[in-house]
Amino acid sequence: MLKVLIDRYIRDGHPVGSRTLSREAGLDLSPATIRNVMSDLEELGFITSPHTSAGRIPTVQGYRFFVDTLLNVKPLDAKSVEQLRAELGIEMGTSDLLESVTGLLSGVTAMAGVVTLPKHEHAVFNRVEFLPLSDNRVLGILVTSEGEVQNRMIMTERVCSPSELQQASNYLNELFAGKDLGAVRNTLLNEMQETRSTMNRMMMTAMQLADQILEKNQSEDYIMAGQTNLMEFHELCDIDKLRNLFDAFNKKQEILNLLDQCVHGDGIQIFIGEESGYQTLDECSMVTAPYQVDGQIVGVLGVIGPTRMAYERVIPIVDATARLLGAALNQKE
Amino acid sequence: MLKVLIDRYIRDGHPVGSRTLSREAGLDLSPATIRNVMSDLEELGFITSPHTSAGRIPTVQGYRFFVDTLLNVKPLDAKSVEQLRAELGIEMGTSDLLESVTGLLSGVTAMAGVVTLPKHEHAVFNRVEFLPLSDNRVLGILVTSEGEVQNRMIMTERVCSPSELQQASNYLNELFAGKDLGAVRNTLLNEMQETRSTMNRMMMTAMQLADQILEKNQSEDYIMAGQTNLMEFHELCDIDKLRNLFDAFNKKQEILNLLDQCVHGDGIQIFIGEESGYQTLDECSMVTAPYQVDGQIVGVLGVIGPTRMAYERVIPIVDATARLLGAALNQKE
DNA sequence: CATTGGCACTCTATATTTGAGAGTGCCAAA
DNA sequence: TTTGGCACTCTCAAATATAGAGTGCCAATG
Incomplete structure (x- = not known):
């Protein structure tokens, strides 16, 4: 139920109402029933309505629940992985490789891609x-x-x-x-x-x-690509918000702090909206995965987009890309 | 007359009408007289009106004439130069220095600063x-x-x-x-x-x-800073335009071509609006100056902003910065 | 008791109207 | 050549309708 609503909202970004939902959902329920359920969900804090007579949109808690328990992320199928690998290219210096990875992430997801430079602690x-x-x-x-x-x-x-x-x-x-x-x-x-x-x-x-x-x-640093993709999302299409966001990207410090948190937590990390703790990222989500060389985590890569992000699609991509990057770096040794 | 109009328009970006102008200009003329002059200027192609009943705004030709003949650019006074020099800092690697220069340019002018990496042809x-x-x-x-x-x-x-x-x-x-x-x-x-x-x-x-x-x-490349400053100018505050502009900044190719032209022409170069020949820069102007090491031009730096740019202020700044950068690089040898 | 259709109500988004203000062009007068 | 006057045009902003989507609640239903 919540899943269908969020899916739908992710798809086109408009608040979704009971009527739409009753048509959309496989369940055969009338709009009235759905209204009841929705007001329950609202009480639970998973959705809100921007105003009395618009549909409902997911809250951060809604997304969180969605991501944590409703989502079944299947790993990327072999064919897609192969496609990614092909687009990466192998025979290049590390910095070109990282450049290529951010480009790939932003290109495939149509959002902003980010990769930290690998830590050299474990370099020989x-x-x-x-x-x-x-x-x-x-x-x-x-x-x-x-x-x-x-x-x-x-x-x-x-x-x-x-x-x-x-x-x-x-x-x-x-x-x-x-x-x-x-x-x-x-x-x-x-x-x-x-x-x-x-x-x-x-x-x-x-x-x-x-x-x-x-x-x-x-020296910690990261590479980013596809920031301009974020301009396409109308929830971010406010000059002030955009300016703050881009300034944060340029200053790097806040983003670096966040990415750093992602190294320490293991596996895929997801920050939704305010969860990041940085106001500039309030309307953004970030999906990251660490990448390893020699079994050691040396960096993080990820995608930054609006909270209304196709998590189901993005997560496997980020995951696979992290593995591919790790593999490519290993091969260099 | 044209100068006063452009000055005024540069200051606050609103079309300026005959009444305003008659108050503003030192000359003691009634609005009616000014209207006559303005329609002359319009026939000459120096100004247009966005619609029948708004004031007039300068055309590209207007700016061009303004910059070429009406403007008396006095070199930056010693105190300001000293201030710039102080903000640059000397004891740093070349790349930090360039970074600092772009930051300075964008900071001082509140627009976007750009510096090409120095050519190494003449490096020893x-x-x-x-x-x-x-x-x-x-x-x-x-x-x-x-x-x-x-x-x-x-x-x-x-x-x-x-x-x-x-x-x-x-x-x-x-x-x-x-x-x-x-x-x-x-x-x-x-x-x-x-x-x-x-x-x-x-x-x-x-x-x-x-x-x-x-x-x-x-390998030609450039460093840029302060792109986000451009978001403040309402004539660029259109998401589509911004997106195109930022994409061009990221792709670099077009900008590089332009900057390259600036190396070959000597001294300060100014592209106003469409003069650049690149559609993405139609609403932008660019003021550049080459910088030299050892008497050889090795790169270009400049400022990108809206056509409505405070040329009178920007030109000396760009000029002085180019000299300072050259001096700083020379000192390194 | 969960589900449903009906219905009045609310709120937004969009279009339309309206009026004020700014600016123009032109003309006749100084 | 310069000026004041005047009718005209056009935009911007506020005010006003109108349609549509969605809600909440209630009584009815199986």
Whole structure:
């Protein structure tokens, strides 16, 4: 009953009345009966009417109940998965891959797609390189075994000669070889504390440099695509709302916080309307799934759309995409 | 006369009538006189009326005339320049700097700011590095003297050993040391053709790798900020227009073409409305200025807003910002 | 007791009307 | 050349109808 109502509302976004529902629902009931049921549902807080004489629309609690218990999400059929996989393409760098994934998500769902950059905690250290630029500016380059490159400008306290830098990177490359970045950071901290006394000058320099290049490393960020798709939904077609929403997308902070929550809860996460706790997202829902490399969750991807979202269709897509992305990233190692 | 009208229209966006104008203009003329002048201006194609009984608004030709001949743009006063410089901040990587510049442009003008990434043609080669990842996948890293890093996945035809790669990079580093990327590319082409016969296997490999890493190098791109500012202008407050505009911003191609035209024309360029030739920008204007490093134009920055834009204010700002950015980039070398 | 048809009532959305205001064009006068 | 006057036009906003959808409640039904 509630399911039919929500299904219908999701389909075309108009409040749905008893008459429509009696025709729609498989059950053979007159509008009058349905009116009774509907006023029950209203008391339970699952639906409301925008005004006395419009149909009813689902509340957040309504959607929540719908999603949690009424919905039977069947995993995406093999054919569709294959289609997604095909559209992804494999032979590309990680950033292109992520770009492609957001594009895919937004394209397939006609909403906004989002993917966090994978965390590098579990990436394996390959090597580090320091290049002198001028006086006390050094360019640090950190490469992981997966071929990710991070570079960062480092200001040193004193001027370092090229050979010093060479020594430092040799030392670090040997020390950290094959460890993952988490371990690298630990090793670094230990070394700095325990052997401080026995360190020579070269080692000190090396440590300081390493400390700096690893520092900002956990920079969180995400890629987004298809924001403009959201303009099509008339419930969001208010300039003010849109502006707030897009500003939030640009500022990134709030969205990042939300996405971060999704990493910790396991599996598919769904925020409906106000549940997110951020006012700008009051009229939006977000469906996310974490993706893994090597059995470790390294990031989240998802879809942002209006609360009136085709959850039944979106959830399997997000789920499958997360798996595909994980698989693609694994293959890179 | 036309100037006063346009000034006024720019200020509050309403069509302006003869009465208003007679009060506004310093000249002591009655509305009736002004009506005569206005109908002259209308015949010249500088203004139109949206309907019989609204004031007049400037046409594209009107703006053009206004900008070209009526406007006396005085360079930004020293104090404001200093203020801009202060907000830029110096000690940051190039990409942060560009980010900061777009933010500044959009913030100061309350419109959308845009900056192209600097072309690297004139950047000086520092070194190149090849890291084996797996089988036939090699990570190529190209570093310029300015500390820009570009990395790129390279698929090799055959499996290269680490030492081969090492040899190759040594060879290239020596060959290209101190040249700018344009020269590097030329050297590369020459070497590949002329000495093909005398090349040994190592050199062949090196050349192929270098070719690949230099190839995509001229990737054009831009950074944008403050798109949402455009939502405030009621002439753009139409969902469809906005959607088209934002889609164009995301696709980037059209905007890039336009920005490219701005590099070639020298100095400040202004596109008003349809002049751009792109329908999505019909109701927008764009004010751009190229910025230089080492006396060479390496990119463009600018502002995108509605045709009703405070040109008099925006032009000096764009101009000054371009200089500041150039100066900041120069300082990096 | 759940279900149903009937009916008066409410509220919105849409169309229509109306009037005020702003601006114009034109003309004759200064 | 400039000006005031005047009739005319057109939009915007408010006010006013009207149709339609949906509700709630009640009495009737099996």
